[in-house]
Amino acid sequence: xxxxxxxxxxxxxxxxxxxxxxxxxxxxxxxxxxxxxxxxxxxxxxxxxxxxxxxxxxxxxxxxxxxxxxxxxxxxxxxxxxxxxxxxxxxxxxxxxxxxxxxxxxxxxxxxxxxxxxxxxxxxxxxxxxxxxxxxxxxxxxxxxxxxxxxxxxxxxxxxxxxxxxxxxxxxxxxxxxxxxxxxxxxxxxxxxxxxxxxxxxxxxxxxxxxxxxxxxxxxxxxxxxxxxxxxxxxxxxxxxxxxxxxxxxxxxxxxxxxxxxxx
Ligand code: SAH
Numbered sequence: 411x412x413x414x415x416x417x418x419x420x421x422x423x424x425x426x427x428x429x430x431x432x433x434x435x436x437x438x439x440x441x442x443x444x445x446x447x448x449x450x451x452x453x454x455x456x457x458x459x460x461x462x463x464x465x466x467x468x469x470x471x472x473x474x475x476x477x478x479x480x481x482x483x484x485x486x487x488x489x490x491x492x493x494x495x496x497x498x499x500x501x502x503x504x505x506x507x508x509x510x511x512x513x514x515x516x517x518x519x520x521x522x523x524x525x526x527x528x529x530x531x532x533x534x535x536x537x538x539x540x541x542x543x544x545x546x547x548x549x550x551x552x553x554x555x556x557x558x559x560x561x562x563x564x565x566x567x568x569x570x571x572x573x574x575x576x577x578x579x580x581x582x583x584x585x586x587x588x589x590x591x592x593x594x595x596x597x598x599x600x601x602x603x604x605x606x607x608x609x610x611x612x613x614x615x616x617x618x619x620x621x622x623x624x625x626x627x628x629x630x631x632x633x634x635x636x637x638x639x640x641x642x643x644x645x646x647x648x649x650x651x652x653x654x655x656x657x658x659x660x661x662x663x664x665x666x667x668x669x670x671x672x673x674x
Contacts, residue, residue, distance in 0.1 A: 421452040422584040427527035429455040430573060431492050433548060434539040436462045442472030442480055443570030444537075449476035451577035452584070456483040457492045457534075489536065489548050490611065497531035497604040498523060501544050501552035502576060504566040512554040512645060519556040520579035524587050531603055535576055540569055550637065551607065553644045601650040613653050613660075614640060620660045623667040 430448055435441050435458065442465065445456055456479055458465075465480055473480045486492040493499045500519050501511070514522070523533045536552060538544035549555060558575050560567060567575070605613070618636060621627060627635065648656070 421454055422587070424524060424527040424584055424587065425453050425580075426455065427530075427532050428453060428523060428580060429457050429492075429496075429532070429534050430577070431457045431459060431489065431534050431536045432461070432569070432573075433459040433489055433536060433544060434462065435569065436540045437569075438463050438466045438469040439472045440540065440569045441465050441483070442469035442474075442476070443568075444573040445469075445473045445476040445480040445483070447570050447574035448577050449479050451574075451581040453577050453580060454479055454482075456480065458483050458485045459489050459492050460487055461485070489551055490607070493534045493536070493551065494606065494608040495532050496534045496607050498526045498533045499536060499552045499607055500534070500554055500556050501536045501538075501549045502556045502558075502572055503538070503549065504543055504557075504560075504572075506557070511549060511552060511641065514554050514556050516556055516558055516576055516579045517582075519554070520576070520583040523580060524583040526604070528587060529603065530600075532606075535580075537569055537573060550640055551611075553647075603649060605648050605650050605653045609650060609653050610644065610648070613643070613657055616657055616660045616664075620663050620667075623664050 430444065430453060432441060432444060438461070441456075441458060441461065448454070448456060464485070465483070469480060470477050484492075500514065500523065506513065519535070523535065527533050535556070536544065536548070538548070556576065558565075558567060558572060614636070617639065618632065621632065621635070
């Protein structure tokens with residue numbers, strides 16, 4: 411962060427834990443406009459997932475004074491990589507999807523994000539492509555979706571405009587949380603925090619293997635059951651200890667399934 415941004419546009423300390431993730435952005439200008447939208451609200455961490463084109467002169471022109479936010483943006487190949495260390499991941503959607511995630515209003519999403527950040531968690535707000543939004547697979551990585559309650563007949567905002575609305579709500583929630591100068595509080599023990607995206611994905615991979623090992627699906631496609639199970643466990647907000655217990659149960663289940671298989 412430049413010294414100018416510290417004096418003119420001070421960020422709340424918790425802003426360090428809030429990241430805006432843009433997936434597959436198609437128009438380079440939108441990355442600049444999104445950076446500007448963020449910086450006006452004191453947000454500083456931008457992550458670009460596989461943008462169609464790298465930020466270019468048009469991006470920087472539209473970023474205006476937020477070229478520091480754009481310049482420091484991290485680029486990742488996948489959404490999973492961008493949110494691996496996040497303990498809350500919210501996907502912003504212009505319309506309801508089949509995935510049927512819990513759907514939050516922007517204000518509630520911001521309140522939840524700031525509360526989690528205050529507890530020591532990294533938080534991501536994820537935005538999709540201009541033409542097609544987020545895929546169902548990408549939404550499945552999220553704990554909940556966020557919908558700006560726009561005109562139902564014309565509900566799709568420009569990408570950077572959507573980032574502006576969510577950034578503003580985050581700003582309000584941060585201001586309400588108060589103590590602009592305070593350092594973020596955090597648990598001393600990361601096991602007390604909600605499990606990270608990476609820990610949850612490790613659990614889901616083992617769950618899928620275990621269900622196969624006990625022939626749970628009986629020839630049916632596993633996708634529908636896995637989608638429902640993902641939703642259930644993501645909604646539960648497990649901490650790292652709880653994930654360890656569940657993985658222990660799965661490991662024993664896998665072991666017993668193998669023993670049963672070898673006896674047959
Ligand atoms: N045609 C796309 C719209 C993409 S707009 C679709 O139907 O999904 C680009 C991105 O801006 C979206 O992926 C979403 O992250 C965000 N966005 C646009 N309008 C929104 C709204 N009303 N609520 C929440 N996010 C929105």
